[in-house]
Amino acid sequence: MEEAEKIIDENRQGEALMLPTNVTGNKKMYLESYGCQMNFADSEIVASILTEGGFTTTKDFNEADVIFVNTCAIRDNAEQRVRTRLTDFRKAKKKNPDLIIGVLGCMAERLKDKFLDEEKIVDIVVGPDAYRDLPNLIFKVEGGQKAVNVILSKEETYADITPVRLDTNGVNAFISIMRGCDNMCSFCVVPFTRGRERSRDPESIVAEAKDLFAKGYREITLLGQNVDSYIYAGGGLKKEILTEEQRTSATTFAQLLEMVAQINPDLRIRYSTSNPRDMTDDVLHVMAKYENICKNIHLPVQSGSSRILEAMNRGYTREFYQERILAIRKILPDCGISSDIITGFCTETEEDHQQTLSLMEWADYDFSFMFAYSERPNTLAERKFDDDIPEEIKKRRIAEVIALQQKLSERKTKTHLNRIHRVLIERTSKRSDEMWSGRNSQNIVVVFPKGNFKPGEYADVFVDKCTATTLIGRVIS
Ligand code: 5AD
Numbered sequence: 001m002e003e004a005e006k007i008i009d010e011n012r013q014g015e016a017l018m019l020p021t022n023v024t025g026n027k028k029m030y031l032e033s034y035g036c037q038m039n040f041a042d043s044e045i046v047a048s049i050l051t052e053g054g055f056t057t058t059k060d061f062n063e064a065d066v067i068f069v070n071t072c073a074i075r076d077n078a079e080q081r082v083r084t085r086l087t088d089f090r091k092a093k094k095k096n097p098d099l100i101i102g103v104l105g106c107m108a109e110r111l112k113d114k115f116l117d118e119e120k121i122v123d124i125v126v127g128p129d130a131y132r133d134l135p136n137l138i139f140k141v142e143g144g145q146k147a148v149n150v151i152l153s154k155e156e157t158y159a160d161i162t163p164v165r166l167d168t169n170g171v172n173a174f175i176s177i178m179r180g181c182d183n184m185c186s187f188c189v190v191p192f193t194r195g196r197e198r199s200r201d202p203e204s205i206v207a208e209a210k211d212l213f214a215k216g217y218r219e220i221t222l223l224g225q226n227v228d229s230y231i232y233a234g235g236g237l238k239k240e241i242l243t244e245e246q247r248t249s250a251t252t253f254a255q256l257l258e259m260v261a262q263i264n265p266d267l268r269i270r271y272s273t274s275n276p277r278d279m280t281d282d283v284l285h286v287m288a289k290y291e292n293i294c295k296n297i298h299l300p301v302q303s304g305s306s307r308i309l310e311a312m313n314r315g316y317t318r319e320f321y322q323e324r325i326l327a328i329r330k331i332l333p334d335c336g337i338s339s340d341i342i343t344g345f346c347t348e349t350e351e352d353h354q355q356t357l358s359l360m361e362w363a364d365y366d367f368s369f370m371f372a373y374s375e376r377p378n379t380l381a382e383r384k385f386d387d388d389i390p391e392e393i394k395k396r397r398i399a400e401v402i403a404l405q406q407k408l409s410e411r412k413t414k415t416h417l418n419r420i421h422r423v424l425i426e427r428t429s430k431r432s433d434e435m436w437s438g439r440n441s442q443n444i445v446v447v448f449p450k451g452n453f454k455p456g457e458y459a460d461v462f463v464d465k466c467t468a469t470t471l472i473g474r475v476i477s
């Protein structure tokens with residue numbers, strides 16, 4: 001489904017990630033990735049490190065020398081999916097005992113060397129900050145040992161590594177601008193799996209964006225767990241930026257966004273994810289100033305109840321969040337807004353749930369990612385609260401949340417009818433070979449007859465039809 005491309009691309013979860021065909025090597029890796037965009041961006045760093053070491057990619061894990069699975073730990077089902085996947089690889093390892101199996105990413109970081117005990121076929125366990133060590137770890141395994149590196153770093157941002165783009169359409173690319181998270185939301189495993197927050201040198205981000213533009217890319221998405229918290233004052237941990245002087249001379253997210261927007265008016269900029277407690281009006285004013293910064297903000301609310309937000313340690317109330325939405329609507333009247341919602345968090349009452357529904361309606365979200373609460377080991381919530389909402393109630397509440405969002409999205413899509421939209425062409429539509437598919441500034445998919453256009457070009461499309469989530473039109477320029 002095209003709408004799933006927005007944040008977590010369901011189509012790409014667990015799919016073989018491929019290098020461009022001109023990259024050759026004497027060894028073959030099979031690489032697949034789960035979870036968020038950040039993980040997919042990390043897989044491009046992994047691929048870059050391994051191509052240096054003589055690897056190319058394969059779509060068939062049966063012919064691989066090494067299988068790497070870049071894992072997610074955000075909810076229990078993300079981990080179960082990886083466990084199931086490992087059983088598929090067991091047969092391949094039986095046929096080829098030299099096959100090396102490595103688990104990377106958040107689940108690797110969470111389980112550390114326990115992974116080796118629990119899953120006997122695993123040879124390598126590597127956390128998100130240790131990818132530079134991969135060639136060395138492979139060497140160790142070739143020598144007959146198991147290898148683990150789950151050290152989290154204060155400095156690592158992979159700033160000097162140019163990611164190789166996997167499965168690229170040559171139009172869209174991700175750039176990670178920071179790593180880790182210091183927010184400590186009580187439900188979330190990320191601070192434990194990705195470590196403390198640190199921002200990447202803005203010069204290296206701008207250089208990477210310029211290089212992508214020169215290679216024909218036309219849209220970049222700046223990635224971080226909490227982009228509004230970006231601050232660069234020479235490197236190292238955010239919490240160690242202490243002096244007034246460091247703060248005043250530091251680069252903020254608003255400044256970084258402006259630097260990237262100025263590269264070229266034909267380069268579109270998106271970013272993800274914002275955090276309500278850190279989102280400043282500065283960022284909104286920069287967005288208003290530059291046509292090429294897309295008018296779409298992903299601002300996860302998680303719950304509409306101030307009491308639950310407090311238990312989640314989100315650092316804002318319902319009213320504070322509403323004030324942020326009003327600021328967006330005022331400064332950026334045409335901005336799309338999307339959200340993440342968790343239902344059935346510890347102690348959530350029917351009244352709390354109703355407040356989530358009423359907030360969704362009030363905020364009039366274009367789109368939401370909606371989840372039932374899944375307790376994660378060692379998080380603040382696991383230590384402090386009982387996971388006390390029965391599964392059936394979680395299921396009923398999430399169904400109500402999903403139904404409401406569907407209604408809001410359909411209504412929102414219709415507001416885009418009978419208007420002209422500037423669309424960046426990305427690929428052939430899944431509906432028809434004769435149609436292009438791209439997105440408007442608000443991140444809604446637009447399809448239209450191909451004509452003489454090519455991917456990477458902009459088209460002004462008059463939209464006169466739509467499905468629930470896709471706009472359909474024809475080019476007028
Ligand atoms: N259970 C359910 N959903 C979660 N998320 C994060 N942790 C959990 C959890 N333990 C959701 C949040 C977050 C998104 C990436 O995943 O909504 O914004």
Ligand code: SF4
Nearest residue numbers: 035036072073074106
């Ligand atoms: Fe991404 Fe969070 Fe999953 Fe890690 S746990 S891959 S940061 S979604």
